[in-house]
Amino acid sequence: MINDQQKRLARYAKALGHPVRIFVLQTLSLQSCCYSGDLTEILPIAKSTLSQHLKELKDAGLIQGEIEAPRIKYCINKENWKEAQLLLKAFFDI
Amino acid sequence: MINDQQKRLARYAKALGHPVRIFVLQTLSLQSCCYSGDLTEILPIAKSTLSQHLKELKDAGLIQGEIEAPRIKYCINKENWKEAQLLLKAFFDI
DNA sequence: ATATTTGTTCGCAATATTACGAACAACCAT
DNA sequence: ATGGTTGTTCGTAATATTGCGAACAAATAT
Numbered sequence: 001m002i003n004d005q006q007k008r009l010a011r012y013a014k015a016l017g018h019p020v021r022i023f024v025l026q027t028l029s030l031q032s033c034c035y036s037g038d039l040t041e042i043l044p045i046a047k048s049t050l051s052q053h054l055k056e057l058k059d060a061g062l063i064q065g066e067i068e069a070p071r072i073k074y075c076i077n078k079e080n081w082k083e084a085q086l087l088l089k090a091f092f093d094i
Numbered sequence: 095m096i097n098d099q100q101k102r103l104a105r106y107a108k109a110l111g112h113p114v115r116i117f118v119l120q121t122l123s124l125q126s127c128c129y130s131g132d133l134t135e136i137l138p139i140a141k142s143t144l145s146q147h148l149k150e151l152k153d154a155g156l157i158q159g160e161i162e163a164p165r166i167k168y169c170i171n172k173e174n175w176k177e178a179q180l181l182l183k184a185f186f187d188i
Numbered sequence: 189a190t191a192t193t194t195g196t197t198c199g200c201a202a203t204a205t206t207a208c209g210a211a212c213a214a215c216c217a218t
Numbered sequence: 219a220t221g222g223t224t225g226t227t228c229g230t231a232a233t234a235t236t237g238c239g240a241a242c243a244a245a246t247a248t
Binding site for chain 1: 096101105115116117185
């Protein structure tokens with residue numbers, strides 16, 4: 001009934017469905033990458049909460065983390081970012 | 095910290111974050127309007143569940159309902175649809 | 189070895205989401 | 219008036235989300 005494209009689009013949209021995650025993605029796409037600590041300094045939430053939001057974005061495939069001990073460098077997952085962009089574009093240009 | 099645009103974008107994205115709601119919006123934008131009953135016939139969910147999803151989309155401002163007794167005609171809310179489109183476009187074209 | 193930095197995981201709580209069936213309200217037709 | 223159609227609302231249940239602090243793990247620095 002509901003196809004895979006619709007499910008993937010909904011999955012991406014769900015990941016975008018929180019102000020903090022929008023902010024994180026905007027930050028990442030403006031400066032290509034950043035560290036979790038950079039975000040903790042700016043955002044008025046506990047680091048454990050931020051960690052959950054980052055996990056949410058990771059699970060959705062929109063970002064990826066690279067260990068740069070002792071920190072973790074987060075970047076946009078360009079491939080999936082592109083897919084989300086295309087799915088949303090197709091959706092709105094119906 | 096987090097501005098109004100980011101909140102509105104997250105609000106729209108959240109509304110798009112379920113396959114059923116994606117399907118409903120696609121249907122509505124392809125045929126401009128439709129009745130709730132049309133969707134109930136196609137979708138494998140209870141009518142009360144569909145009603146909840148429609149309410150969700152209405153609360154987010156993406157659709158609007160017009161009484162055509164005894165049915166209700168649902169249409170895209172073009173103004174807010176446009177806003178969502180522009181916010182998402184700006185977001186991905188960063 | 190010990191302490192510091194960085195970020196995740198755990199435990200908990202409050203609230204939201206998703207889903208269903210039954211009951212209800214509004215309107216039309218007979 | 220009685221019955222049929224349409225869709226919402228209510229009650230309930232299971233699960234997910236959001237958020238915090240404390241505890242933990244991994245690596246570096248002293």
